Amino acid sequence: MDNIEREAGASGNPHYHDLLKTRALDSLAATKTYVWRTTAAALAVSMLVLAVSALVLAACLYQITLPFSESQPPLMRANTAAGFLLATVSLIVQCLVVGPRRLITLFGQLLALLLLVLAAAALMQNFMGSAGWLDTVLVQLALQPSVRLASGLHPMVAIGFIFAGSALLLLDFRLGKEQYVAEYLAIFLLFLSAIPLLGYLYNVAAMTQMVYATSIPLLSALAFLLCGLALMMSRPRHRLMAIITRHAPGGQMLRRSLPQMLILLVALHWLADWGARHDLYDRSSLPPLLTLVDGVLVLFIFWRAGGKVDLEYGARLQSAAELAEATALLIAVSDNTNDPIFVKDRLGRLIFANPACLRRLGLSWDQAKYRRSREILPLAEDADKVDQDDIRIMNGGVSETLAQTMQLPEGIVTFQTTISPWFDQQGQVMGVVGIATDISERKRAEDSLKQRELELERTIAQRTALLRELANHMETIREEEKRAIARELHDNMGASLTALSMHLEGVYKILPQDAHWQNRQGQMQTLLSSLVATTRRIQTELRPNMLELFGLKAAIAEQLEDFGARTEILCRSSLPDEDITIDHRIEIAVYRMLQEILNNVSKHAHASQVEVILDIDEDRLALTVRDNGVGMSQERFENTSTHGLRGLNERATYLGGKVRFSAGKDKGTAVVIELPISVQVQNSGEQADT
Template identity: 55%
Template sequence: MQKNQDGLRPSSADIQNSASVEYFAASHANYSGMVTLAMGLSMAVILLGIVVLLTGFLGEEYRRLLSGLLAVRELTAGGFIVGALALYLNCMNSAVRRPLLRRIAVGLAVLLLVGGLASLAHGVMYALGWLPLEGADTISPLAIPPLLSLGFVLMATALLLHDWRLLGGYYPAEYLAFALIALSAIPLVGYLYDVSQFIYLDFPLPVSLLSALVFALLGAALLMARPAHALMAVIMRIAPGGQMLRHLLPQTLFLLLAFSLLLNWGMTHGWIVPELVLPTLTLINGAIVLFIFWGSASRLDSEYGERTRNAQKLAETSALLNAVSESTSDPIFVKNRQGLMIFANPATLHKLGKTWEEAMYRSSRELFLVQEEADTVDRDDRRVMASGKPEKLEQTLHLPEGVVTFQTAKVPWFGKDGSVQGVIGISTDITERKQAEDELRQRESQLEKTVIQRTALLRELTNHLETVREEEKRAIARELHDNMGASLTALSMHLEGVYQILPPDEKWADRKTRMQGLMKSLVATTRRIQTELRPNTLDLFGLKAAISEQLDELHERTGIACHASLPDEDVDVGHEMEIAIYRMLQEMLNNVTKHAKASKVDVILDIDEDHVALTVRDDGVGIPEERRDNHKTYGLRGLRERATFFGGEVDIRSTPGKGAFISISLPIRPELAPSEA
């Protein structure tokens, strides 16, 4: 194979050579048909021989009808059956490759050779006068004309040497088959021109017309059985020589035979003088040969010109494709159905680190460094060829320059008949892009970790601030209880002493009543503020009592009907979570008081092994959608922040005019258990 100056890829001559290979390979598509035809001819000869043998058992009236078949002797019919059967088995063996069939065929050929030699010796003994020779009726049934015996010997030898080849690439069996056809042509010409010497050949028995035809068919079948052998391949190819032979041979033989018969007929009827037959035949045959070959030469010139133009177009197209494939930095390659590399542009060879001689007709395992990657490439190629559809693949391969990632577009390569011949691929090196993507993903991962860490710190800070705020509330509540409460109690006691010394005047009685009411209101307000800052009930009696107290206070203050559904057992979720649940309930009830315009509120507290859930449901006007999704709404945002801190979630549902449903679910974490708080 030629190569261009860089020695890396096939030149346009290589492409034309590959096209020639495909061109000649297309001519082999008819080989199987020729073998099938040879098997059909063999089977026809076998059936003919069987019919000849069966005619011996028929009555006289049927024997007269089959007189043509009776001209073939039983021994000749048996030889036809044995030879045709051996040829049939040889044809089958070429398709299925079974040693048993070949051995049976060889055995039959040997039997035919022995029989042919025996009958030939028998005929020679008649010819030499060693056996009595008075007429056809006195000849033994085992005797057949020597020409037929020689035909059996030639056929048996051809069968034994059917697949044997000489050093020069020639097959002797083909020449023996041509000899068999030429031998059968002698009696055929005798019957055609009524020449008895060609029919009897100095033997009492004639060579029957049917026997001569059968030998001609067997010779042709011997050639058809191996259409890829040297001589038959010339006829079978689509090349100009094969086309000329297929066109010229039948025409030439037909015209020569037709004019020969015409001259013979004219000489028989006295229209042509015998002395003029040979010159006339020479002139006519010369004119026929000149006319046929001149026309064939003209046709070949026309085909040659057309092929030259096509070759020029192909060369221009190939040069353009070569320029494109050589100038691109993307690897371009073509593989056949066996997965072997049959084309690779310089970029492909550069990536593989090989020359064209090192890469051509190599499998993936021979081209790539890692066997698993080569198997993956082959698997992708087979899938594309099987589906007949293009695919885009991403492949990471270990190459001499390092690990490279390709984005490869693979498409099936269709032949002229529409069958898949292989796969075509164009790859793009995306290693840098993949590295950038990997770095981006790594940075995103680091950013996510940083965000998680910062979120954890913010949660801890929020928890700390919440703890500080609760402690401040507790301190303020304690101050209100200890100082303000004691002061109010002392003031109330002093006022009681003052009330006793006031004159019994109606004006002072009214002031006494207002002072007592103001004192009660001040005490109630102080207790309410103290409870809101730090409910003593929560610290003393737990979450359930604190929720009940809060609902009672809401009912007394607003008149809203409040209903609580609380678990029977004590709620023990840790001090921090109790405070968070209490504060979230405060916020939800505060929203109901300010915005819901509700007449009834249901509070449900549910707890299991893993979660605690607080649900508040009212029959008010509902929460507008824009307010539910508004993160600037401090009340709802505070609920979400508190729930998120404990790893929980808030579910808010509302239908305008049909109330609102707010559910908070918090996981009970071990680190928040009371024993560890």
């Protein structure tokens, strides 16, 4: 650690202490683990003492015979068991962290105060030779009032309860900065309980009796030992216990070596005493033997602990060297890159920023350190957007690459920022880590390209509108030419054919009456009739008089009748009952489109039946044409480059409608044309959109 600090001081990096703080999080997490484990152990020990005390008290009050009730000395007295119940319940209550904390703590302190008062009263009454109050209460609780309960408390037991009650009452009270009274009282309680336990271990009656006529029960001494341990472990963050629960080398050495030393000391001392009692050696040689054993044991334990500390210190030195190397490399990378790099905690405070980031912000590290986004960015809306992105990434736990545009002292800048959640060893989110790349030039180029694309689309739309206007104008000219041709056919050719027919009638009268000239007369009449019919059909196709005189319904009916007569294809129609009033250009367009569809059916469909459905509502006209022919492939549906399909699409699109092609239910093809009732030229809509 010292090497790292010297290297960091030499490098002059202002962020090093923040990096050390990040490194210390691992040690803090390990310490938290030891803390909650120690608290859980204190609760477990308290529950064990509580269960045993409740069992003994129930056995004493209700005359339940326990399997070991005949053991000598007595297992535990009823009043002693009641005292342990009060002590353990008070400790468990004060270790709870749920519910109304102050009320629960106050209840636990009241139980401790009750234990302290009863123990003090029992001690005073013991010296005065009278029965204790607690004994009288316990006798009244017994199922058999005639049962005799052992009265009074052993003085040392009463003193133990006084220590335990005082420690519970002052569990969180401290003198000065870190001096907690309860810890020292718990140590006194452990020392007091160790005396009779060692007396039982070495069979020394004076230690079990402790200047009193009777011995302290073994179970009572064990219960006091466990209560003292539970008191110490219930507050693992207090000064003395914190030394053991810390992740520091001292805490690790105590956790590993102290239990081993105590167990080995007790075991070896007991073996030495056992050998003296069995005359394996003279008792006068016991002190030097114990001194030798203790010295070897202490030397072994401390030598072993020193070796472990040395290994850990070497590992820490190696880790420190690796960390120093990695830190130097990280500092070199972050200091020499032009991309801003930053680290934020869960509260959105900046805890690391490389020089490139500070230059972009126009701040020094002292000015930016631990500042939030609103304090370092000029615009509040930019700061709020950045904070929202950070919170979303921390909640989602997944890295994201964002485009962030913000106002900085140098102007408006766009960054491509990769933000990742920052996790600790337990998987908890500690904040975010980000690296940003300035893409302002690319952003401006993209904006310029988009603007040019919009202008190009607008130009194309305008040119398309002009082309459609031209196509409409050409369609109008074609309609006018068709009318002119139809008029010429009607006025000139129709009149000529009529005159020719009249002249032929005169010629027929002067022709000889033989069979040869009669055949010629029939052929000329047939040819003239066919010519007249063809002329009328061409005239009707060029200028649908039925459409102009009687409307769309009549024109469709006439067209289907003529189509069926020419092609021998069965034609069915479904037309509205009411009269149709629509724009004349829509009528012409529907008529011509139906004409084109019927021509395609006659040429390609090989159909025997055609169905035409005309549907009109308030603002829409739909013309559906279905045949039972061979049908069309999907590629043909999508191919609008052919003249027929392209003409249908162009007409419909110009008038604000559309054309759909699909396969029939069984076979054949269905064509659906949808047009508005009133003319809506498509280019006006496009101009409004642009």
